[in-house]
Amino acid sequence: MDDRRPTANNHDSAKLLKLATYASVTTAAVLIVVKLAAYITTNSVSVLASLIDSLLDAGASVINLFAVRYALAPPDSEHRFGHGKAESIAGLAQAMFIAGSGVFLIIESIERWVQPRPINELGVGLAVMVFAIVATLILLVIQAYVIRRTNSVAIKADSLHYKTDLLTNAAIIVALLLSQQGWYAMDPLFAFGVAIYILYSAGQVAKEAFNDLLDRELPDDQRDDILRIATDHPQVLGAHDLRTRVSGRTVYIQLHLELDDDMHLSESHKIADNREAALRQAIPGADIVIHQDPASIVERRIDDVIGTGENGPS
Incomplete structure (x- = not known):
């Protein structure tokens, strides 16, 4: 691509x-x-x-x-x-x-x-x-x-x-x-x-x-690379809600990192900064916004989706 x-x-x-x-x-x-x-x-x-x-x-x-x-x-x-x-x-x-x-x-x-x-x-x-x-x-x-x-x-x-x-x-x-x-x-x-x-x-x-x-997403292989870099940290449990677009020469990236529930805010912020720096090294000049989510919230969302199904709550 x-x-x-x-x-x-x-x-x-x-x-x-x-x-x-x-x-x-x-x-x-x-x-x-x-x-x-x-x-x-x-x-x-x-x-x-x-x-x-x-x-x-x-x-x-x-x-x-x-x-x-x-x-x-x-x-x-x-x-x-x-x-x-x-x-x-x-x-x-x-x-x-x-x-x-x-x-x-x-x-x-x-x-x-x-x-x-x-x-x-x-x-x-x-x-x-x-x-x-x-x-x-x-x-x-x-x-x-x-x-x-x-x-x-x-x-x-x-x-x-x-x-x-x-x-x-x-x-x-x-x-x-x-x-x-x-x-x-x-x-x-x-x-x-x-x-x-x-x-x-x-x-x-x-x-x-x-x-x-029309802000089309980056190709799938580039999105996969972004997720791989974002999660390449021992304390990052996952990532979701990745959104990307290109405006002129600037790539815009937004995503959520999944971190341990008990992690202090200062520590989660430090990890997000670390992943942002890694992404910026791979994509010079990128505009990056990273949000930190407790992992349990992400799990509850998944459980809610599975429990709801197509026909409403079971």
């Missing part, structure tokens, strides 16, 4: 996220210029598809830039849990951008299928697509490193549609070569295929953004 936990501290994360957003905006701007020149020269609908995708990439990257800056702002009196969900909102906005480009390309490719046109200056188109592939690969390497360190939803979304760009550019090279051999229908056909893949990618981005906005 995908590990949603960030590994960098807050200061390093801020620097990495800013690096990724600036690199994304710069790459998109450069690609827009070269692809616009290539489309004017070649009149290829596949190149137009790539140009439109880069325009939307630029818009999405600008949204990312502002969203990440906002998400990095510390908690305040009106946002006590911070501003991390701005990243998920940005991811959702990017999904709409990506879906819009997919719909436009479907319409444009159908029109060009009905009225095929020859492609001019094949060499220019191929050179631009190769340049776009190299620039995109460099950006993806930067984004992959940032994602590993921060687990940013916004950068994940940005990286996903740049990966689609990589496939788009490779497909366009094939389409240009086939069209030059007289297979003009290949140009709109490849554009249509790219459009379908773009729509699929939009769905994936939207799904992850929705999950974070």
